[in-house]
Amino acid sequence: MDNYSGDELTRILATGTFDILHPGHLYYLEQARKYGSELYVLVARDSTIEHKPKPIVPEKQRLEMVKALKVVDHALLGSEEDMFKPLEEVQPDIIVLGHDQVFDENELEDKLQKRGFKTKVVRLGKPRQCPFCSSGRIIKRILERKRTEL
Numbered sequence: 001m002d003n004y005s006g007d008e009l010t011r012i013l014a015t016g017t018f019d020i021l022h023p024g025h026l027y028y029l030e031q032a033r034k035y036g037s038e039l040y041v042l043v044a045r046d047s048t049i050e051h052k053p054k055p056i057v058p059e060k061q062r063l064e065m066v067k068a069l070k071v072v073d074h075a076l077l078g079s080e081e082d083m084f085k086p087l088e089e090v091q092p093d094i095i096v097l098g099h100d101q102v103f104d105e106n107e108l109e110d111k112l113q114k115r116g117f118k119t120k121v122v123r124l125g126k127p128r129q130c131p132f133c134s135s136g137r138i139i140k141r142i143l144e145r146k147r148t149e150l
């Protein structure tokens with residue numbers, strides 16, 4: 001899809017954990033913002049994160065930091081029970097998935113349709129490459145540094 005250039009309001013939704021912010025997150029959000037005129041960011045709840053280690057930073061603090069980013073128009077915490085519930089409030093036109101997010105875009109679009117949403121789903125391509133553009137890698141680095149100090 002081309003970058004957004006129209007006059008109408010197009011709501012974009014980006015999602016993620018955003019534990020320990022880094023430039024990769026910024027890059028993702030800036031790329032997502034290009035698809036529309038208003039960027040909503042849904043921050044995952046501590047209790048729902050099961051595909052990787054639980055975040056270090058608690059959900060309210062992760063939300064506060066995401067909200068403060070210039071590229072973000074609105075940020076909210078997700079639901080603990082039903083991932084489609086917050087979408088009733090946001091009503092996104094487009095959901096932008098990051099390069100490595102665990103959802104299949106066609107499957108997600110089908111599920112959204114079944115729930116009555118006309119939302120499109122797009123997936124971004126290449127990630128931003130930098131040594132610490134990953135929360136997991138930052139944590140690993142801290143642990144290595146501490147281990148050598150012992």
Ligand SMILES: Cc1cc2nc3c(=O)[nH]c(=O)nc-3n(C[C@H](O)[C@H](O)[C@H](O)COP(=O)(O)O)c2cc1C
Pocket residue numbers: 015016017018042043044045046048049077078079080082083084085086095098100101102103
């Ligand atoms: C459309 C959509 C809705 C989501 N809704 C919720 C939600 O309500 N609550 C939640 O905790 N996570 C929700 N998530 C999942 C997370 O925001 C996040 O994408 C997922 O945990 C993968 O995280 P990661 O990319 O940071 O690894 C949703 C994801 C998508 C794509």
Ligand SMILES: Nc1ncnc2c1ncn2[C@@H]1O[C@H](COP(=O)(O)OP(=O)(O)OP(=O)(O)O)[C@@H](O)[C@H]1O
Pocket residue numbers: 015016017018019023024025027028052097098099100101126127128129130133134135136137
């Ligand atoms: N380096 C990067 N370049 C582009 N997008 C990124 C990058 N790092 C994270 N993202 C995107 O940011 C969103 C939130 O990512 P997430 O919170 O999982 O961070 P992460 O650094 O990838 O975490 P982890 O290292 O624990 O996997 C996802 O959509 C993810 O694809």
